[in-house]
Ligand SMILES: [Fe+2]
């Protein structure tokens with residue numbers, strides 16, 4: 419993919435550095451950001467910096483992945499981002515098993531009603547917009563959490579591999595969840611090229627991916643990474659049933675809606691594996707990691723709620739929710 423156009427001085431500095439048009443003498447300081455999740459320049463610069471760990475960019479030398487000035491810059495970008503996550507998503511653990519604490523956290527979450535809206539009311543254009551935003555992550559679905567595999571041992575590693583094997587289609591590329599998502603994109607006449615819509619989506623949509631990448635590339639956030647995955651899996655079945663119904667209402671064939679129906683089935687199993695076998699085993703191995711597992715899960719819920727609120731606000735749809743309605747897909 420091509421580097422997305424910059425949205426301010428931070429993303430401009432990074433693009434210049436990555437393409438070699440900056441000789442390295444020009445320094446940049448990342449200032450404070452009160453709402454980093456809504457800061458377009460900050461989130462785009464983070465997204466580009468993280469993408470160096472995935473597919474990279476056509477015009478960027480692969481060795482830029484380990485350019486010390488780029489890594490130092492990324493560290494600066496992460497400071498206000500992590501500070502906001504810590505201030506808003508850190509919760510105090512209890513003595514209950516981690517699976518029960520994850521369940522309680524999710525049951526207490528009172529998110530915007532995106533899934534019911536998509537099921538009953540969304541126009542084709544709104545559904546297309548939803549899928550366009552989601553493509554920023556879904557075209558690399560499971561890739562961030564795969565960074566956790568070499569960092570785990572024993573039962574936790576086996577559990578993560580079991581989940582990820584399903585996400586990657588069990589060895590059949592056409593069944594990879596990212597490929598199923600491509601079929602849904604084509605139904606809506608969207609371009610399914612990796613990263614195609616990054617330059618169009620706002621900060622919050624990028625932040626949904628950036629929180630995963632933050633946890634993925636830093637080994638010190640391994641516990642948060644698996645907590646994040648658990649929250650995705652545990653909030654997937656019910657909303658995906660509603661997305662599938664919304665897609666069918668708008669004329670999608672079973673194949674075109676299969677991405678959603680697949681997650682109704684698969685994530686009913688994944689949520690058990692993630693909560694008990696993955697997070698449960700990991701916390702037994704690393705009791706001090708409990709707080710970070712819950713932190714990762716809370717970050718996932720918080721960013722998905724902001725994402726849902728963004729779309730419902732754009733559509734002038736009611737965002738309040740008497741009961742929780744999650745938006746994620748694992
Ligand atoms: Fe999936």
Ligand SMILES: [Fe+2]
Pocket residue numbers: 581585651684685688747748
């Ligand atoms: Fe899943």
